[in-house]
Amino acid sequence: MRKAVISLFAYSFVAVAVFTVQTHAQPAGNTKAPAKANPLDKGDFKVGFPPGFPGKKPMNADDKAGLQGIADSLNGVIALPKNVYLNVDQCGEANAFYESESSQIKICYELLDQFEDEFKTITKDPVKVENMVEDTLVQTLFHELGHCLIDVWDLPATGREEDAVDQLATVIMLDGTPSGQASAINAALEFKIASENETKDDMLFWDEHSFSATRFYDMLCLVYGSNPQKNGRLVGANGLPQERAERCDTEYKRANHAWLKLLSPYILN
Secondary structure, three states: OHHHHHHHHHHHHHHHHHHHHHHHOOOOOOOOOOOOOOOOOOOOEEEOOOOOOOOOOOOOHHHHHHHHHHHHHHHOOEOOOOOEEEEEEOOOOOOEEEEOOOOEEEEEHHHHHHHHHHHOOOOOOHHHHHHHHHHHHHHHHHHHHHHHHHHHOOOOOOOOHHHHHHHHHHHHHOOOOHHHHHHHHHHHHHHHHHHHOOOHHHOOOOOOOOOHHHHHHHHHHHHHHHOHHHOHHHEOOOOEOHHHHHHHHHHHHHHHHHHHHHHHHHEOO
16 A cells, blocks of 8 residues: 555654644644754654665655655754664564664554555445555554654653553644544554454563553543543543543643653754
8 A cells, every 4th residue: 555655754744743833832833943953963864774774675766755754854853863764664574663773763564554454344445444544654653753762862761661652652643633633543443453353362461562452542542631522422332431531631631741841852943
């Protein structure tokens, strides 16, 4: 689903701009403020495979152009102590990851296929499937960005790092717009679908990730908590239990505040 990758890149460009607005409480229309110098900024997000770590599949021109849009946008928002590489590649498995050794964020083409297959179990509409895949990849990209920032800036994570970067991805997606909220819900839905396909052998209590069902409820809680007055439909038999929903406003505020506080020294404008 090549179009999903390209659309992901376009969405991410917008989402990074929104993140800048959220961080500095600027008016909603002011997303293109020039970046200010930050003495901590000694690297850039770069498109391609890092030196000494060649990819298995060359990126085509469309993928490179899309990734360059993300890199340019991130470079105007976040300081880096070194270069970080963005790429898409064949990995031999459905995955996405940040790798500290090679300083790269990689999205695997196989992950696109997995997401597509999962969403086809709930709808046969190709447009809806494509949109769901795009939204889930947005969450994936910003999840891996969270791992990257924790690593390069040695940020504290007092709980599971995987849970912390899930929170970052969701907070960025919740930009205050209906489309941002809908995208976050779609990304959460992937975890719900994944949980329904898991067997007892998949329930690895030692794994660094929370269970898929837990990640679904955690993300849905942040969505609900971002605007409880307008999100009552998310509470009920097929959504959040009332007992959890009562705490979600506080959970969202804490997650948002924590990440903005952690990243504020490294924001460029």
